[in-house]
Amino acid sequence: MRRAVVICPGRGTYNKPDLGSLMRLNPDKTELFQRFDAIRRAGGQDTVTELDGAATYSVARHTRGDTAAALIYAASYADFLSLKDIDVLAVTGNSMGWYTTLACAGALSAEQGFELVNTMGQMMQESLIGGQIVYPITDDTWQPDTGRRAEVMQLVARIASRADHSLALSIDLGGLLVLAGNDAGLAAFTEQAEPQGQFPLRLPNHAAFHTALQAPVALAAQNRFDPTFFAQPKRPMIDGRGAIWWPHATDTEALHRYTLGHQVTTPYDFAKAISCAAREFAPDVFIVLGPGTTLGGAVAQSLIKAGWLGMRSKQDFQTRQSETTLLTAMGRPDQRPLVTGNSPPADAIRPL
Structure with a gap:
């Protein structure tokens, strides 16, 4: 049995090729999806099966926080339940993936995790404070460029010092930095940063996650969810x-404060989470849950940054x-069978 660290993806991973993937890839999870649908239906929202079963993919509809979060959680959690002959040493995630981590590790039930993700997605969408931009800090060999990173962060600091400009680090993805701020701050960075192909890239329907701008959302979430909502995890979680x-040693009130406070308003160091996972648990394989395949590169770059x-x-x-397969992305049809023991249906296969 292979020893694995499981990685839960965040926003931006359910895209056009993933439409219809919930049931195609997890046909045995109908009852699970129905439970999630009931939560959405009770809130007057489109269900995950309706959204996933739509005739066409719509950026305006499917990338909204109150839509994307639910779809991503449903896909990720279903994938986690599909793992076969895998010894899960620990679970971690990127950004919104922390909420999925809580459920996969057992600190929340499946329904509690969905409720948390769905509620946070709604709150973020309703306020939609600021936005996010992605910018690379590695070369074509994926080697970390500390000089480029320093230059980028100096530019961020200069922009943030201006009146009415907000800009800060949101997520460290190893080879990419996700920056967040208000429209003035994001526009200034786009104008002044050296173009790198498609970058700087503005992410649609994304707010200024993991920055102080999200303080109102954090406060609302803390008032919505009580510390008793959280339980002891059954598996180690890396934030x-x-x-x-750790299981049996987690202060659930501290977990509540971190999840709905610090995690919402301060930068998320995904690269450090992956480095910790590698060094503390030394897994045989890292498994990235679906949907999509966009997080695989960030995991690889984070491992390179750590010198793993x-x-x-x-x-x-x-x-x-x-x-030897070091990284498996369940969104890839050639890699999914390596951790589920089952080949996906032919109509689930898509170009890599």
Whole structure:
């Protein structure tokens, strides 16, 4: 049995190719999806099966916080339940993926996790404070460029010092930085940052997650969810600081404060979480739950940044990956069977 760290993806991972994937990839999870549908229906929202079963994918509809969060959680949690012959050593996630982590690790039930994700998605969408931009800080070999990172953060600081400009680090993805702020701050960065292909890239329907701008959302969430909502995890969890929450040793009030306070209003260090997972648990494989495949590169770049197994470049990672599967993305039809024991239906396969 392979030993694994499971990684839960965040916003931006359910895209056009993923439409219809809930039932195609997890046909045995109908009852689970019905339970999630009941929660959405009770709140007067479109159900996850209706959204996933739509005739066409709509950016305006499917990337909204109150839609995307529910779809991503449903896909990720279903994938977690589909793992076979895997010894899960720990669970971590990126941004919104922390909420899914709580459920996969057992600190929340499946329905509680869905309720939390759905509520936070609604709150974020209703306020929609600020936005996010993605910008690369590695070269083509995925080697960390500390000089470029320093220059980017200096530019961020200069912009943030201006009147009526807000800009800060939101997420460290290893090879990419996600920056967040108000429209003035984001516009200034877009104008002044050196173009890198498609970057700087503004993310649609994303708010200024993991910054002080989200303080009103954090307060509303703390008032909505009581500390008793959280339980002891059954598996170790690694948060956005690289801190580990251990079974039988977790202060659930502290978990409440972190999840609905610190995690909402301060930067999320995904690269550090992956580094911690590698060094503290030394798994045989890292498993990225679906939907989509967009987080795989960030995991690889974070492992390179950490120097895990002596890897220093993209070529090093590819060599390791060809020798023994170090990273498995369940959104890839060629890799999913490696951790589920089942090949996906033919109509679920999509181009890589």
